[in-house]
Amino acid sequence: MSDAEETIRQALANTQIKDVTRENSRKPTHKFWETQPVPQIGDEPPLEDGWIEPSKPREEVRQEPYPLPNEFEWTTVDITDPVQNKEVHDLLSLHYVEDINASIRFKYSAEFIRWALTPPGFFPQWHVGVRVSANKKLVAFISGVPMSLRVRGKEIAASEVNYICIHKKLRSKRLAPVLIKEVTRQINLQGIFQAIYTAGAVIPTPISVCQYYHRPLNVPKLLAVGFTSVPRNSTVARMTRIHKLPDATTLKVRPMEEKDVDSVAELFARYMERFDMAPLMTLAEIRHNFLSGQGSGSGPGRQPDQVTWTYVVENPKTHKISDFFSFYYLPSTVLRSAHDLIEAGYLYYYATDVAFQDGAEADGRLKSRLQTLIGDALIIAHRAKMDVFNAITLMDNVPILNDLKFGAGDGYLNFYLYNWRTAKLAGMEDEGEVKAGKGIGVVML
Ligand SMILES: CC(C)(COP(=O)(O)OP(=O)(O)OC[C@H]1O[C@@H](n2cnc3c(N)ncnc32)[C@H](O)[C@@H]1OP(=O)(O)O)[C@@H](O)C(=O)NCCC(=O)NCCS
Structure with a gap:
């Protein structure tokens, strides 16, 4: 080997050593x-x-x-x-x-x-x-x-x-x-x-990652507390107008009642088969998750102690529930002014029997129905005095978020399983043939 070759070989070897060292120093260790x-x-x-x-x-x-x-x-x-x-x-x-x-x-x-x-x-x-x-x-x-x-x-x-x-x-x-x-x-x-x-933290090893999206309902409040800001090409008035919601829902929705439990359970179980990972709920769990958190009192808006809202669409002929949606209430404290709360609704579970019609997904019928259904959830959340409505990129949310005027947030949620192996599930991104969101049918509270 000539001197020049030896110099080059040494230089390459050093680079490799450096690379390995850099690699090691970059790789986080997780002692636990x-x-x-x-x-x-x-x-x-x-x-x-x-x-x-x-x-x-x-x-x-x-x-x-x-x-x-x-x-x-x-x-x-x-x-x-x-x-x-x-x-x-x-x-x-x-x-x-x-x-x-x-x-x-x-x-x-x-x-x-x-x-x-x-x-x-x-x-x-x-x-x-x-x-x-x-x-x-x-x-x-x-x-x-x-x-x-x-x-x-x-x-x-x-x-x-x-x-x-x-x-x-x-x-x-x-x-x-x-x-x-x-x-x-x-x-x-x-x-x-x-x-x-x-x-939110990345630890060994996420099976999926989803992104938070936010749909402003009360623009002046969100601006006042600094949750959002006016983009350079917009104004407060314009932002408010864009996010304005109608007073009345499009579908004939009503709050879920005890008599709906069986029908909601059946619809939910069938709908959740669409996703790679999903909860299986007993009737008692359906009752607990969708009915028991409605607080004391009745009527529109927000009841004292209310934590969840579940609304259904009843087929007038069969009296079966054809659609439902639910969301939960989780405010956040604004830390620079300890009195301020951002009143936030979070999309929970939902389902529609349009998903079971032949070709409904391919020809856009499902997307259109979900847009109407979750659009109604926004209207109910607005009536319940929420400032913002949040959703993450799971279930069938991804295709409807833009049209419903959700904006991408800077928060991410990693999903983990303990003592279980499975390949990656589609969250914010597609995984192979599986479209974004469709891997994850579990909404964590
Ligand atoms: C999350 C929290 C409990 C971690 O406690 P901590 O004092 O910061 O961390 P500790 O020194 O006790 O422990 C560190 C270990 O916990 C792990 N860890 C940190 N946050 C974690 C989380 N959310 N879930 C699981 N493990 C977590 C770290 O990765 C580290 O283990 P590693 O060395 O194997 O990587 C604490 O920061 C906290 O209360 N944060 C606010 C609430 C919160 O974020 N909760 C998590 C919601 S998902």
């Missing part, structure tokens, strides 16, 4: 998640769907709680007790999820938390808290609720894990892994070994 039964970053897509670790008999599940630092203790939060319900509400109100600019923070109401954590068959032990031993102050929380989940062709008894929250003063002390392990242990003790969860 690397130890968990989740797909690891860089794993090939699985040849077959299934568990990563086998289920264990109850007696082989760890029987004692994980150790906490000395000054803390575990607590099972009784969310049906108003005092403890309020403690969780207060913790989340001050310490839960903020947007990337730390300008707004979710403010789940106490009624919402209670509703979300008490579906049929819930386990009180899955509502795990951490208190300061000295004064019993609640400083951390994590929860799970049971659900039946279909992922592609397989049905799984799973837990939906949500609301992990650690007091701001206790962050970055590796408490989150202990909370996650403890709720997992409680879930395992009930014979459940899979979970679904979502996060």
Whole structure:
């Protein structure tokens, strides 16, 4: 080898070493998640769907709680007790999820938390808290609720894990892994070994990612609190005019009632077959999710304590429910003026029997019906004094968002499965032949 060749070889070797070093320094390490039964970053897509670790008999599940630092203790939060319900509400109100600019923070109401954590068959032990031993102050929380989940062709008894929250003063002390392990242990003790969860954070390894979209309902308010701004080529008046909604709904919708439960359940089950991953709901779950959160009182607008709205379209001849939509109420605190709340509605589940007509998707009939149906949801949300209506790129949302005047937000939601392998599901982007959104039929609260 000549000197010149040797110099070049050395230079190349050095570049490779540098590349590898740069690669290593760029790759985030996940000291906790690397130890968990989740797909690891860089794993090939699985040849077959299934568990990563086998289920264990109850007696082989760890029987004692994980150790906490000395000054803390575990607590099972009784969310049906108003005092403890309020403690969780207060913790989340001050310490839960903020947007990337730390300008707004979710403010789940106490009624919402209670509703979300008490579906049929819930386990009180899955509502795990951490208190300061000295004064019993609640400083951390994590929860799970049971659900039946279909992922592609397989049905799984799973837990939906949500609301992990650690007091701001206790962050970055590796408490989150202990909370996650403890709720997992409680879930395992009930014979459940899979979970679904979502996060803005990217950890090993998302099965899908969806993007948030926002549909302004009260433009002046959203401008006043800084949630949105006037684009250079527009004006407040123009923005307000563009987003103005009619007073009356297009379809003959009415609030769902007890007598609709069977019909909604049937429509829902059939409609959800359209998506690769979806919940399977019993009649009791349909009743809980769509009926029980309507608050006290009746009439249009928003009732005291109302957390969900479900409206149906009844076929006048068969009295079957042909369509329904639901949304939930989740305000956010505006952090630079602690009094201001952004009143937000979030699109929950919906279905229409137009999807079952031959060719309805290909010729645009389904899209057109959904646009009308979700357009009516916007009108009901506006009447209920919401400032904005949010949706993410799942189910059949993607094709209708633009026409309904939703704008893309800067938030993303990653979907995860614990102890289950499956190939990527279509969220904000197509996956192979599957169109965006169609992979995900689970709306997390
Ligand atoms: C999310 C939160 C509980 C994490 O706690 P923390 O004090 O920041 O982190 P800790 O030092 O205790 O633990 C870090 C580990 O938890 C993981 N982690 C962080 N956020 C997580 C989340 N949302 N879900 C699962 N794991 C998470 C980290 O990836 C890290 O593990 P790794 O080393 O394997 O990557 C805390 O930041 C918080 O309460 N944030 C506000 C509420 C919130 O965002 N909740 C999550 C909603 S999805």
